[in-house]
Amino acid sequence: MEVPSTIAILAIAVLGLLPGVPGEKCYRLLVGRDWREDKWQTTLRLLGFSVAGLAIYAASAPYLRLPIPPYLVPAKLQSITTATANEIGIALIGQALGGVVAALVAAGAVRAIAVAAARTAYLSAWDHFVNVSVKNRWVVVSMKSGDVMLGWVNIADTSVKAEERDVVLNEPAVFNAASGKYVALAYSAVFVPGSAVASIGAVADPNDVRKIPPGEVVTQEAGNHAINVQPS
Numbered sequence: 001m002e003v004p005s006t007i008a009i010l011a012i013a014v015l016g017l018l019p020g021v022p023g024e025k026c027y028r029l030l031v032g033r034d035w036r037e038d039k040w041q042t043t044l045r046l047l048g049f050s051v052a053g054l055a056i057y058a059a060s061a062p063y064l065r066l067p068i069p070p071y072l073v074p075a076k077l078q079s080i081t082t083a084t085a086n087e088i089g090i091a092l093i094g095q096a097l098g099g100v101v102a103a104l105v106a107a108g109a110v111r112a113i114a115v116a117a118a119r120t121a122y123l124s125a126w127d128h129f130v131n132v133s134v135k136n137r138w139v140v141v142s143m144k145s146g147d148v149m150l151g152w153v154n155i156a157d158t159s160v161k162a163e164e165r166d167v168v169l170n171e172p173a174v175f176n177a178a179s180g181k182y183v184a185l186a187y188s189a190v191f192v193p194g195s196a197v198a199s200i201g202a203v204a205d206p207n208d209v210r211k212i213p214p215g216e217v218v219t220q221e222a223g224n225h226a227i228n229v230q231p232s
Helices: 006-031 039-064 082-116 125-133
Strands: 138-143 148-156 167-176 181-184 189-192 197-202 217-220 227-230
Touching: 006 039, 006 082, 039 082, 125 197, 138 167, 148 189
Parallel strands: none
Antiparallel strands: 138 148, 138 197, 148 167, 167 181, 167 189, 217 227
């Protein structure tokens, strides 16, 4: 039995995983990524997008008058000519595009299931918060130092550990305890490192549909779970 050479192993890895990279990037962009995910899970998804992309390209190639992937026909790889190399390049690009189509379908299915199950399509609460909860809203950022800032979220790092969730705030303002008001800073934007953040809250909009209006006091009766709302 012939042992595969290093070049052959690298070729298998390239043909097996590389075409799935664009699909994986697209999937992460739409659904997010769980930073706790094991590497084997990412590798398996890459392989899945690559194989799905190959199937989509191979099925559509005859109709589009494109070459069948030469690496599906071992005889063609015994002597690689310029024409064969061109066919390999075209097939890899087509396979990658097919992987993107597969990723879009997978992301759409995840979102559809999330809607049907009344759950978020994102893989973590932080990703959902950044992509859904803070859109077009002021946010209040409580710092571990005790300072409190107000602003618009411009960019927030997602799919990373808690201490790496850096945020860029536009139109930043700092809470002044003496006046009880937020005072705008002379900056258009400010970088807030995730390691310095204690919590972030999205400010309610007057048009929000809420069960409990802002400013009302919520109390719980002893002995049962009934919630009473009392005007403040």
